[in-house]
Amino acid sequence: MSDSQKFPVAAHALAYLAHKEAFSPDRAVASAELAASVPTNPVVVRRVTAMLGKAGLIGARAGANGGAWLLRPAADITLDTVLRAVHGCANLGVAPPGVKGCPVGARIPDAVRAALIAADAAAAARLSQISVADLLADPAQAQAVLKSA
Amino acid sequence: MSDSQKFPVAAHALAYLAHKEAFSPDRAVASAELAASVPTNPVVVRRVTAMLGKAGLIGARAGANGGAWLLRPAADITLDTVLRAVHGCANLGVAPPGVKGCPVGARIPDAVRAALIAADAAAAARLSQISVADLLADPAQAQAVLKSA
DNA sequence: AGAAACTGTATCGGTAGCGATTACGTAATA
DNA sequence: TATTACGTAATCGCTACCGATACAGTTTCT
Numbered sequence: 001m002s003d004s005q006k007f008p009v010a011a012h013a014l015a016y017l018a019h020k021e022a023f024s025p026d027r028a029v030a031s032a033e034l035a036a037s038v039p040t041n042p043v044v045v046r047r048v049t050a051m052l053g054k055a056g057l058i059g060a061r062a063g064a065n066g067g068a069w070l071l072r073p074a075a076d077i078t079l080d081t082v083l084r085a086v087h088g089c090a091n092l093g094v095a096p097p098g099v100k101g102c103p104v105g106a107r108i109p110d111a112v113r114a115a116l117i118a119a120d121a122a123a124a125a126r127l128s129q130i131s132v133a134d135l136l137a138d139p140a141q142a143q144a145v146l147k148s149a
Numbered sequence: 150m151s152d153s154q155k156f157p158v159a160a161h162a163l164a165y166l167a168h169k170e171a172f173s174p175d176r177a178v179a180s181a182e183l184a185a186s187v188p189t190n191p192v193v194v195r196r197v198t199a200m201l202g203k204a205g206l207i208g209a210r211a212g213a214n215g216g217a218w219l220l221r222p223a224a225d226i227t228l229d230t231v232l233r234a235v236h237g238c239a240n241l242g243v244a245p246p247g248v249k250g251c252p253v254g255a256r257i258p259d260a261v262r263a264a265l266i267a268a269d270a271a272a273a274a275r276l277s278q279i280s281v282a283d284l285l286a287d288p289a290q291a292q293a294v295l296k297s298a
Numbered sequence: 299a300g301a302a303a304c305t306g307t308a309t310c311g312g313t314a315g316c317g318a319t320t321a322c323g324t325a326a327t328a
Numbered sequence: 329t330a331t332t333a334c335g336t337a338a339t340c341g342c343t344a345c346c347g348a349t350a351c352a353g354t355t356t357c358t
Contacts, residue, residue, distance in 0.1 A: 003152060003344085004316070008242040011261045019253045030333065037254040038245045041318050043336090050335060062334040063326025079264055083241070090239035090272050092232070093157040096187045104168045104285070105186040111284040112160045115228055115276065122275030123239050123268040130267065135260040136253070142263040152315080153345070179304065190347050192307090199306065211305040212355025 006086040010048045011079060012038050015135040018074035028067030048086055055085035079127035090123035092116050155235040159197045160228060161187050164284040167223035174208065177216030197235055204234035228276035239272035241265050
Protein backbone atom coordinates (compact mmCIF):
# COMPACT_ATOMS: atom_id res chain seq x y z
CA MET A 1 0.00 0.00 0.00
CA SER A 2 -0.84 2.49 -0.85
CA ASP A 3 -1.65 5.17 -3.31
CA SER A 4 -5.08 4.95 -1.80
CA GLN A 5 -7.38 7.91 -1.97
CA LYS A 6 -9.28 6.81 1.12
CA PHE A 7 -7.84 9.47 3.38
CA PRO A 8 -8.49 12.47 1.12
CA VAL A 9 -11.99 11.22 0.41
CA ALA A 10 -12.65 10.69 4.12
CA ALA A 11 -11.39 14.15 4.98
CA HIS A 12 -13.50 15.70 2.27
CA ALA A 13 -16.60 13.80 3.34
CA LEU A 14 -16.20 14.78 6.98
CA ALA A 15 -15.68 18.41 6.08
CA TYR A 16 -18.77 18.29 3.91
CA LEU A 17 -20.82 16.82 6.74
CA ALA A 18 -19.56 19.56 9.03
CA HIS A 19 -20.47 22.21 6.52
CA LYS A 20 -23.94 20.73 6.15
CA GLU A 21 -24.23 20.70 9.93
CA ALA A 22 -25.13 17.04 9.85
CA PHE A 23 -24.91 16.43 13.58
CA SER A 24 -27.94 14.19 14.07
CA PRO A 25 -29.78 11.41 12.19
CA ASP A 26 -32.46 13.77 10.98
CA ARG A 27 -29.82 15.78 9.12
CA ALA A 28 -28.15 12.76 7.55
CA VAL A 29 -26.48 13.23 4.19
CA ALA A 30 -26.74 10.47 1.58
CA SER A 31 -23.66 8.92 0.03
CA ALA A 32 -24.79 10.10 -3.38
CA GLU A 33 -24.63 13.72 -2.23
CA LEU A 34 -21.21 13.26 -0.69
CA ALA A 35 -20.00 11.51 -3.83
CA ALA A 36 -21.20 14.41 -5.95
CA SER A 37 -19.10 16.83 -3.94
CA VAL A 38 -15.81 14.92 -3.98
CA PRO A 39 -16.45 13.91 -6.80
CA THR A 40 -16.39 10.15 -6.93
CA ASN A 41 -18.66 7.13 -6.92
CA PRO A 42 -21.25 6.66 -4.14
CA VAL A 43 -19.87 3.19 -3.41
CA VAL A 44 -16.41 4.62 -2.87
CA VAL A 45 -17.89 7.04 -0.36
CA ARG A 46 -19.79 4.29 1.43
CA ARG A 47 -16.60 2.25 1.68
CA VAL A 48 -14.86 5.02 3.60
CA THR A 49 -17.92 6.08 5.61
CA ALA A 50 -18.28 2.48 6.72
CA MET A 51 -14.75 2.65 8.12
CA LEU A 52 -15.39 6.02 9.70
CA GLY A 53 -18.50 4.56 11.29
CA LYS A 54 -16.58 1.64 12.79
CA ALA A 55 -14.13 4.17 14.19
CA GLY A 56 -17.00 5.94 15.90
CA LEU A 57 -16.62 9.19 13.99
CA ILE A 58 -19.93 9.14 12.18
CA GLY A 59 -23.29 7.46 12.36
CA ALA A 60 -25.21 6.08 9.40
CA ARG A 61 -28.71 4.93 8.82
CA ALA A 62 -30.29 3.09 5.91
CA GLY A 63 -33.64 3.82 4.43
CA ALA A 64 -35.38 6.86 3.07
CA ASN A 65 -33.87 10.11 4.31
CA GLY A 66 -30.97 8.04 5.54
CA GLY A 67 -27.29 8.79 5.25
CA ALA A 68 -24.36 9.75 7.43
CA TRP A 69 -23.90 12.35 10.17
CA LEU A 70 -21.13 13.37 12.53
CA LEU A 71 -21.02 11.93 16.04
CA ARG A 72 -18.56 14.54 17.32
CA PRO A 73 -18.04 18.27 16.83
CA ALA A 74 -15.88 18.90 13.80
CA ALA A 75 -13.29 20.66 15.92
CA ASP A 76 -12.85 17.46 17.96
CA ILE A 77 -12.02 15.26 14.99
CA THR A 78 -8.33 15.49 14.14
CA LEU A 79 -6.99 14.22 10.87
CA ASP A 80 -4.69 11.62 12.38
CA THR A 81 -7.80 9.95 13.78
CA VAL A 82 -9.26 10.00 10.29
CA LEU A 83 -6.07 8.56 8.87
CA ARG A 84 -6.09 5.67 11.31
CA ALA A 85 -9.80 5.10 10.73
CA VAL A 86 -9.16 4.39 7.07
CA HIS A 87 -6.04 2.38 7.87
CA GLY A 88 -3.79 4.85 6.13
CA CYS A 89 -0.17 5.68 6.77
CA ALA A 90 2.53 7.92 5.36
CA ASN A 91 3.75 5.65 2.65
CA LEU A 92 7.45 5.70 1.83
CA GLY A 93 7.75 2.09 0.79
CA VAL A 94 8.61 -1.02 2.75
CA ALA A 95 12.09 -1.88 3.93
CA PRO A 96 13.46 -4.79 1.91
CA PRO A 97 14.36 -7.87 3.93
CA GLY A 98 18.12 -7.85 3.34
CA VAL A 99 20.16 -11.00 3.11
CA LYS A 100 20.53 -13.32 6.06
CA GLY A 101 24.18 -14.11 5.57
CA CYS A 102 25.64 -10.62 5.71
CA PRO A 103 25.62 -9.09 9.18
CA VAL A 104 25.33 -5.53 7.91
CA GLY A 105 22.86 -6.43 5.20
CA ALA A 106 20.72 -7.97 7.89
CA ARG A 107 20.94 -5.03 10.24
CA ILE A 108 20.20 -2.24 7.78
CA PRO A 109 16.60 -3.27 7.08
CA ASP A 110 15.64 -2.84 10.72
CA ALA A 111 17.20 0.60 10.77
CA VAL A 112 15.41 1.57 7.56
CA ARG A 113 12.18 0.23 8.95
CA ALA A 114 12.66 2.33 12.08
CA ALA A 115 13.22 5.43 9.95
CA LEU A 116 10.05 4.77 7.97
CA ILE A 117 8.05 4.35 11.17
CA ALA A 118 9.51 7.54 12.60
CA ALA A 119 8.54 9.45 9.47
CA ASP A 120 5.04 8.04 9.58
CA ALA A 121 4.68 8.99 13.24
CA ALA A 122 5.82 12.53 12.47
CA ALA A 123 3.24 12.85 9.72
CA ALA A 124 0.52 11.58 12.03
CA ALA A 125 1.61 14.01 14.73
CA ARG A 126 1.30 16.87 12.29
CA LEU A 127 -2.14 15.73 11.23
CA SER A 128 -3.20 15.58 14.86
CA GLN A 129 -2.87 19.36 14.90
CA ILE A 130 -5.46 19.76 12.16
CA SER A 131 -9.18 19.23 12.75
CA VAL A 132 -12.04 18.76 10.34
CA ALA A 133 -13.25 22.19 11.36
CA ASP A 134 -9.94 23.63 10.18
CA LEU A 135 -10.68 22.33 6.70
CA LEU A 136 -13.59 24.73 6.49
CA ALA A 137 -11.65 27.73 7.72
CA ASP A 138 -10.57 30.73 5.70
CA PRO A 139 -8.83 29.61 2.53
CA ALA A 140 -6.08 32.11 3.25
CA GLN A 141 -4.91 29.73 5.97
CA ALA A 142 -4.71 26.88 3.53
CA GLN A 143 -2.84 29.05 1.08
CA ALA A 144 -0.37 30.03 3.77
CA VAL A 145 0.33 26.40 4.53
CA LEU A 146 0.65 25.59 0.86
CA LYS A 147 3.22 28.30 0.25
CA SER A 148 5.27 27.70 3.36
CA ALA A 149 5.74 24.05 2.36
CA MET B 150 2.19 7.89 -6.29
CA SER B 151 3.66 5.93 -4.90
CA ASP B 152 4.09 2.52 -3.47
CA SER B 153 7.61 2.80 -4.78
CA GLN B 154 10.43 0.98 -3.07
CA LYS B 155 12.95 3.51 -4.34
CA PHE B 156 13.50 5.18 -0.99
CA PRO B 157 14.11 2.03 1.05
CA VAL B 158 16.41 0.69 -1.63
CA ALA B 159 18.29 3.98 -1.80
CA ALA B 160 18.70 4.11 1.97
CA HIS B 161 19.91 0.54 2.07
CA ALA B 162 22.37 1.10 -0.75
CA LEU B 163 23.84 4.22 0.85
CA ALA B 164 24.20 2.47 4.18
CA TYR B 165 25.93 -0.41 2.45
CA LEU B 166 28.34 1.96 0.72
CA ALA B 167 29.09 3.59 4.05
CA HIS B 168 29.71 0.23 5.66
CA LYS B 169 32.04 -0.73 2.84
CA GLU B 170 33.79 2.60 3.28
CA ALA B 171 33.34 3.37 -0.37
CA PHE B 172 34.45 6.98 -0.23
CA SER B 173 36.51 7.16 -3.43
CA PRO B 174 36.41 5.75 -6.96
CA ASP B 175 39.01 3.11 -6.16
CA ARG B 176 36.66 1.64 -3.55
CA ALA B 177 33.62 1.66 -5.82
CA VAL B 178 30.99 -1.01 -5.24
CA ALA B 179 29.28 -2.61 -8.23
CA SER B 180 25.52 -2.60 -8.57
CA ALA B 181 25.50 -6.38 -8.50
CA GLU B 182 27.00 -6.39 -5.01
CA LEU B 183 24.54 -3.78 -3.76
CA ALA B 184 21.69 -5.72 -5.33
CA ALA B 185 22.78 -8.88 -3.55
CA SER B 186 22.56 -7.15 -0.20
CA VAL B 187 19.12 -5.58 -0.58
CA PRO B 188 18.20 -8.04 -2.19
CA THR B 189 16.88 -7.01 -5.56
CA ASN B 190 17.83 -6.78 -9.19
CA PRO B 191 21.02 -4.94 -10.22
CA VAL B 192 19.03 -2.83 -12.64
CA VAL B 193 16.76 -1.67 -9.85
CA VAL B 194 19.83 -0.60 -7.92
CA ARG B 195 21.27 1.24 -10.89
CA ARG B 196 17.97 3.04 -11.39
CA VAL B 197 18.15 4.51 -7.89
CA THR B 198 21.91 5.07 -7.88
CA ALA B 199 21.49 7.03 -11.10
CA MET B 200 19.10 9.34 -9.25
CA LEU B 201 21.37 9.56 -6.25
CA GLY B 202 24.20 10.47 -8.60
CA LYS B 203 22.20 13.28 -10.19
CA ALA B 204 21.49 14.56 -6.67
CA GLY B 205 25.22 14.69 -6.01
CA LEU B 206 25.17 12.10 -3.24
CA ILE B 207 27.27 9.46 -4.94
CA GLY B 208 29.66 9.09 -7.81
CA ALA B 209 29.66 6.26 -10.31
CA ARG B 210 32.03 5.00 -12.90
CA ALA B 211 31.62 2.44 -15.67
CA GLY B 212 34.17 -0.14 -16.63
CA ALA B 213 36.08 -2.85 -14.84
CA ASN B 214 36.33 -2.24 -11.08
CA GLY B 215 33.70 0.42 -11.55
CA GLY B 216 30.65 1.07 -9.42
CA ALA B 217 29.35 3.64 -6.97
CA TRP B 218 30.89 5.47 -4.02
CA LEU B 219 29.80 8.15 -1.58
CA LEU B 220 30.66 11.78 -2.28
CA ARG B 221 29.94 12.90 1.30
CA PRO B 222 30.49 11.49 4.77
CA ALA B 223 27.63 9.22 5.74
CA ALA B 224 26.87 11.41 8.73
CA ASP B 225 26.28 14.35 6.37
CA ILE B 226 23.64 12.58 4.29
CA THR B 227 20.23 12.90 5.89
CA LEU B 228 17.34 10.77 4.80
CA ASP B 229 15.17 13.64 3.67
CA THR B 230 17.83 14.42 1.09
CA VAL B 231 17.67 10.82 -0.02
CA LEU B 232 13.90 10.96 -0.22
CA ARG B 233 13.98 14.04 -2.43
CA ALA B 234 16.71 12.52 -4.57
CA VAL B 235 14.44 9.64 -5.52
CA HIS B 236 11.42 11.93 -5.89
CA GLY B 237 9.62 10.32 -2.98
CA CYS B 238 7.10 11.76 -0.59
CA ALA B 239 5.03 10.65 2.39
CA ASN B 240 2.15 9.42 0.34
CA LEU B 241 -1.31 9.87 1.80
CA GLY B 242 -3.15 10.17 -1.47
CA VAL B 243 -4.03 13.16 -3.59
CA ALA B 244 -6.79 15.59 -2.78
CA PRO B 245 -9.70 15.10 -5.15
CA PRO B 246 -10.60 18.13 -7.26
CA GLY B 247 -14.05 18.79 -5.83
CA VAL B 248 -16.88 20.21 -7.88
CA LYS B 249 -16.71 23.68 -9.36
CA GLY B 250 -20.29 24.65 -8.66
CA CYS B 251 -20.39 24.20 -4.91
CA PRO B 252 -18.46 26.87 -2.99
CA VAL B 253 -17.62 24.54 -0.10
CA GLY B 254 -16.94 21.58 -2.35
CA ALA B 255 -14.47 23.76 -4.16
CA ARG B 256 -12.75 25.06 -1.04
CA ILE B 257 -12.28 21.76 0.79
CA PRO B 258 -9.83 20.28 -1.72
CA ASP B 259 -7.37 23.12 -1.16
CA ALA B 260 -7.60 22.61 2.58
CA VAL B 261 -7.09 18.86 2.23
CA ARG B 262 -4.18 19.49 -0.08
CA ALA B 263 -2.64 21.79 2.50
CA ALA B 264 -3.01 19.12 5.17
CA LEU B 265 -1.34 16.52 2.97
CA ILE B 266 1.54 18.87 2.27
CA ALA B 267 1.92 19.66 5.96
CA ALA B 268 2.05 15.95 6.80
CA ASP B 269 4.62 15.34 4.09
CA ALA B 270 6.74 18.20 5.35
CA ALA B 271 6.59 16.82 8.88
CA ALA B 272 7.74 13.41 7.67
CA ALA B 273 10.60 15.00 5.76
CA ALA B 274 11.58 17.02 8.81
CA ARG B 275 11.75 13.85 10.87
CA LEU B 276 13.86 12.16 8.22
CA SER B 277 16.22 15.13 8.22
CA GLN B 278 17.16 14.12 11.76
CA ILE B 279 18.39 10.71 10.60
CA SER B 280 21.61 10.25 8.66
CA VAL B 281 22.93 7.34 6.67
CA ALA B 282 25.49 6.84 9.40
CA ASP B 283 22.65 6.37 11.88
CA LEU B 284 21.44 3.41 9.87
CA LEU B 285 24.63 1.58 10.77
CA ALA B 286 24.45 2.37 14.46
CA ASP B 287 23.68 -0.02 17.27
CA PRO B 288 20.50 -1.94 16.50
CA ALA B 289 19.31 -1.16 20.01
CA GLN B 290 18.71 2.38 18.79
CA ALA B 291 16.57 1.15 15.95
CA GLN B 292 14.63 -1.07 18.32
CA ALA B 293 14.05 1.86 20.63
CA VAL B 294 12.59 3.88 17.77
CA LEU B 295 10.49 0.95 16.68
CA LYS B 296 8.97 0.46 20.09
CA SER B 297 8.38 4.13 20.84
CA ALA B 298 6.37 4.47 17.64
C1' DA C 299 44.72 -4.17 -29.31
C1' DG C 300 41.47 -7.16 -27.46
C1' DA C 301 38.85 -9.06 -23.75
C1' DA C 302 36.34 -8.31 -19.71
C1' DA C 303 33.69 -5.64 -16.40
C1' DC C 304 30.36 -2.25 -15.42
C1' DT C 305 27.14 1.68 -15.95
C1' DG C 306 23.03 3.84 -17.87
C1' DT C 307 18.92 3.29 -20.42
C1' DA C 308 15.22 1.21 -23.16
C1' DT C 309 11.90 -2.22 -23.32
C1' DC C 310 8.83 -6.01 -22.21
C1' DG C 311 6.03 -9.15 -19.31
C1' DG C 312 3.93 -10.30 -15.00
C1' DT C 313 1.66 -8.67 -11.07
C1' DA C 314 -0.65 -6.09 -7.62
C1' DG C 315 -3.65 -2.37 -6.13
C1' DC C 316 -6.99 0.95 -6.91
C1' DG C 317 -11.28 3.29 -8.46
C1' DA C 318 -15.56 2.78 -10.82
C1' DT C 319 -19.39 0.11 -11.67
C1' DT C 320 -23.01 -3.28 -11.12
C1' DA C 321 -25.61 -6.11 -8.26
C1' DC C 322 -27.93 -7.72 -4.18
C1' DG C 323 -29.59 -8.19 0.59
C1' DT C 324 -31.11 -5.41 4.45
C1' DA C 325 -33.16 -1.57 6.81
C1' DA C 326 -36.04 2.48 7.37
C1' DT C 327 -39.51 5.70 5.75
C1' DA C 328 -43.84 7.26 3.57
C1' DT D 329 -46.22 -1.94 -0.18
C1' DA D 330 -43.16 1.03 -2.71
C1' DT D 331 -39.27 3.78 -2.26
C1' DT D 332 -34.98 5.21 -0.59
C1' DA D 333 -30.47 4.29 0.97
C1' DC D 334 -26.79 1.70 3.38
C1' DG D 335 -23.30 -2.12 3.43
C1' DT D 336 -20.91 -5.50 0.96
C1' DA D 337 -19.31 -8.53 -2.65
C1' DA D 338 -17.81 -9.33 -7.41
C1' DT D 339 -16.00 -7.68 -11.55
C1' DC D 340 -13.60 -4.67 -14.97
C1' DG D 341 -10.10 -1.60 -16.75
C1' DC D 342 -6.32 1.04 -15.66
C1' DT D 343 -1.92 2.27 -13.87
C1' DA D 344 2.52 1.74 -11.62
C1' DC D 345 6.08 -0.97 -10.10
C1' DC D 346 9.50 -4.66 -10.10
C1' DG D 347 12.21 -8.03 -12.39
C1' DA D 348 14.55 -9.41 -16.40
C1' DT D 349 16.80 -9.03 -20.89
C1' DA D 350 19.30 -6.44 -24.12
C1' DC D 351 22.50 -3.10 -25.79
C1' DA D 352 25.58 0.86 -26.41
C1' DG D 353 29.25 3.36 -24.28
C1' DT D 354 33.16 3.55 -20.96
C1' DT D 355 37.01 1.98 -18.25
C1' DT D 356 40.40 -1.43 -16.74
C1' DC D 357 43.27 -5.39 -17.27
C1' DT D 358 46.23 -8.57 -19.89
